[in-house]
Amino acid sequence: MSAGPYAFVFDPELARFQLAPDHPFKPVRYELARTLLLAAGALDPAEVVAPAAIGDDDLRTVHDERYVAVVRAASAPATRPSDPELQRHGLATADNPVFDRMHELVRGVVAATVTAVDLVATGRALRAASLAGGLHHALRDRASGFCVYNDLAVAIRRAVDRHGLRVAYVDVDAHHGDGVQWLFYDEPRVLTVSLHESGRYLFPGTGFTYETGNGAGRGTAVNMPLEPFTDDDSFAESFDAVVPRALRRFAPDLIVAQAGADMHHRDPLADLALTLRGMRHAYARLVELADELTGGRLVLTGGGGYDAYRTVPRAWAWAWAALAGRELPAAVPPAWREEWGPRLGVELPARFDDEPPEPSPRRDQVASRNRSVAERLMAQLEEIWQEAPVA
Amino acid sequence: MLVSDVMTRQVVAIGPDTPIRDVQALMEQRNIRHFPILESRAAPGQPDALVGIVSDRDVRLVGADHPRAPKGVRAADAVSKLMVRQVVTAHPGDPIEETAKTMRTRKIGAMPVMDEGRLVGIVTATDLLDALVTMSGVRQAASRLEVEVPNRPGALAELLGLVADRRVNVVSVLTTRGDDETVTFVLRVATADGHGLARYLREAGVNVSWPPDKRAGP
Numbered sequence: 001m002s003a004g005p006y007a008f009v010f011d012p013e014l015a016r017f018q019l020a021p022d023h024p025f026k027p028v029r030y031e032l033a034r035t036l037l038l039a040a041g042a043l044d045p046a047e048v049v050a051p052a053a054i055g056d057d058d059l060r061t062v063h064d065e066r067y068v069a070v071v072r073a074a075s076a077p078a079t080r081p082s083d084p085e086l087q088r089h090g091l092a093t094a095d096n097p098v099f100d101r102m103h104e105l106v107r108g109v110v111a112a113t114v115t116a117v118d119l120v121a122t123g124r125a126l127r128a129a130s131l132a133g134g135l136h137h138a139l140r141d142r143a144s145g146f147c148v149y150n151d152l153a154v155a156i157r158r159a160v161d162r163h164g165l166r167v168a169y170v171d172v173d174a175h176h177g178d179g180v181q182w183l184f185y186d187e188p189r190v191l192t193v194s195l196h197e198s199g200r201y202l203f204p205g206t207g208f209t210y211e212t213g214n215g216a217g218r219g220t221a222v223n224m225p226l227e228p229f230t231d232d233d234s235f236a237e238s239f240d241a242v243v244p245r246a247l248r249r250f251a252p253d254l255i256v257a258q259a260g261a262d263m264h265h266r267d268p269l270a271d272l273a274l275t276l277r278g279m280r281h282a283y284a285r286l287v288e289l290a291d292e293l294t295g296g297r298l299v300l301t302g303g304g305g306y307d308a309y310r311t312v313p314r315a316w317a318w319a320w321a322a323l324a325g326r327e328l329p330a331a332v333p334p335a336w337r338e339e340w341g342p343r344l345g346v347e348l349p350a351r352f353d354d355e356p357p358e359p360s361p362r363r364d365q366v367a368s369r370n371r372s373v374a375e376r377l378m379a380q381l382e383e384i385w386q387e388a389p390v391a
Numbered sequence: 392m393l394v395s396d397v398m399t400r401q402v403v404a405i406g407p408d409t410p411i412r413d414v415q416a417l418m419e420q421r422n423i424r425h426f427p428i429l430e431s432r433a434a435p436g437q438p439d440a441l442v443g444i445v446s447d448r449d450v451r452l453v454g455a456d457h458p459r460a461p462k463g464v465r466a467a468d469a470v471s472k473l474m475v476r477q478v479v480t481a482h483p484g485d486p487i488e489e490t491a492k493t494m495r496t497r498k499i500g501a502m503p504v505m506d507e508g509r510l511v512g513i514v515t516a517t518d519l520l521d522a523l524v525t526m527s528g529v530r531q532a533a534s535r536l537e538v539e540v541p542n543r544p545g546a547l548a549e550l551l552g553l554v555a556d557r558r559v560n561v562v563s564v565l566t567t568r569g570d571d572e573t574v575t576f577v578l579r580v581a582t583a584d585g586h587g588l589a590r591y592l593r594e595a596g597v598n599v600s601w602p603p604d605k606r607a608g609p
Contacts, residue, residue: 146583
């Protein structure tokens with residue numbers, strides 16, 4: 001169990017597998033973040049917690065029984081269903097190839113995030129990180145966007161049903177958190193807030209301002225679509241215009257944050273233009289909001305992030321540092337760079353900060369468009385909240 | 392996609408003798424904007440005849456102090472005094488894009504759907520808009536690519552062949568604009584790695600205008 005108020009849930013097995021050779025989603029990122037934090041003296045080995053196992057029953061609190069059976073069968077060559085059967089569930093595709101032990105490994109990811117939520121919900125930790133988690137695209141009966149099981153949804157479901165908590169989910173991945181949103185679209189006890197590159201330009205093509213929740217959950221889905229090339233300042237302004245108001249209004253008992261690291265300008269899969277400075281703004285605000293609203297309780301997961309070696313480990317090191325109130329040195333520890341650089345075949349950055357990219361010539365237009373979207377979003381939400389006061 | 396895929400089958404129809412004020416009440420209660428008007432025929436076994444249609448706008452203007460209010464019609468009158476008798480109808484097998492075009496040119500908001508003289512449904516502009524949204528593929532998680540290809544036979548087939556090489560499923564294809572030389576297609580493709588696919592297409596010589604060219608990560 002965790003030694004202090006902060007838990008870093010980690011299972012080395014979850015950092016070792018590959019979805020397919022050259023697949024952009026690289027689980028080694030969790031190991032890179034962990035070793036970087038240890039080398040920087042910002043993580044105490046006693047804070048590293050192994051996940052507690054979960055069963056298929058836990059997966060079925062969110063996923064369709066048939067789907068779980070298909071994923072399980074697909075995980076061993078002898079029982080693998082036909083391609084058309086798999087493809088009906090989004091598997092055996094370029095994004096979600098089937099691989100050996102897929103069911104067991106991804107269930108392990110879910111277990112890590114469930115463990116993080118359990119630790120925080122029961123007061124054994126104040127805040128916890130599950131960097132292998134963050135598989136926000138997985139749907140009830142379908143794999144999507146590199147995600148097979150939705151660890152976030154299973155963990156949030158458990159926080160609501162077992163621990164009786166109201167949960168605010170905040171997603172700062174460059175992609176819309178569609179799976180989590182749809183799984184709780186009618187649920188008044190879960191607020192989902194996603195900031196992302198607009199679905200007009202980027203996968204999964206959803207997350208528009210008019211997606212606001214349904215039925216009893218009306219007003220509990222919030223989407224802030226960002227223009228391509230959004231930079232640190234405009235992102236921070238958008239975050240501050242939307243997230244604090246939505247969370248204060250909802251008054252959660254727990255914040256679950258999906259901290260995908262693909263808003264960075266170097267990310268090869270998205271088109272935003274943040275640096276680590278803008279991403280740190282979100283991490284710091286999330287911790288402040290937890291201190292203000294939930295007695296500090298916060299669970300943070302990973303997610304996307306495809307500049308996997310140079311950017312993601314530093315982003316998640318900053319996220320953990322914010323969560324656990326640690327300082328990071330200016331320089332990335334040389335021992336870490338020397339250990340991993342040659343193995344990964346890249347020159348790893350020497351500093352924890354980074355330089356902003358060339359400012360986009362459309363910088364002001366981008367900022368003004370984001371500002372106007374945020375204003376209209378909040379006006380629309382205020383109207384909905386007045387009609388249907390959050391329970 | 393056909394009208395039968397998108398129409399409402401539970402149609403609320405009224406008789407020509409229904410007082411207008413009852414129609415007003417029904418519109419409010421049921422939140423319906425268009426009522427087909429049916430008259431039963433003398434011969435047994437014959438379906439009711441469609442004799443007219445009335446919309447919320449026609450009904451609301453009755454008795455209103457408005458230049459377009461129908462003259463000499465009162466709320467107590469039968470709806471037959473108000474109804475439009477030349478009803479533009481659709482067939483369940485009509486393609487929805489044709490139906491949408493008819494609605495636009497005739498400036499109407501709904502069409503009763505008739506099959507062999509029998510009212511089988513109603514299709515509204517909202518139904519068609521929903522259908523077009525579905526056809527454009529935006530309900531399924533996808534990346535969006537804008538691709539310009541030469542305006543010649545086989546160009547789209549070659550493009551889709553390249554997409555298939557990457558084991559990526561195509562969710563929808565829209566044509567946005569074209570001139571004599573080129574056609575621009577918007578492809579919605581079932582992959583989160585739209586940039587990876589765009590890179591592959593560019594390497595094969597395809598002109599991709601979205602997403603932007605980005606140097607790959609490590």
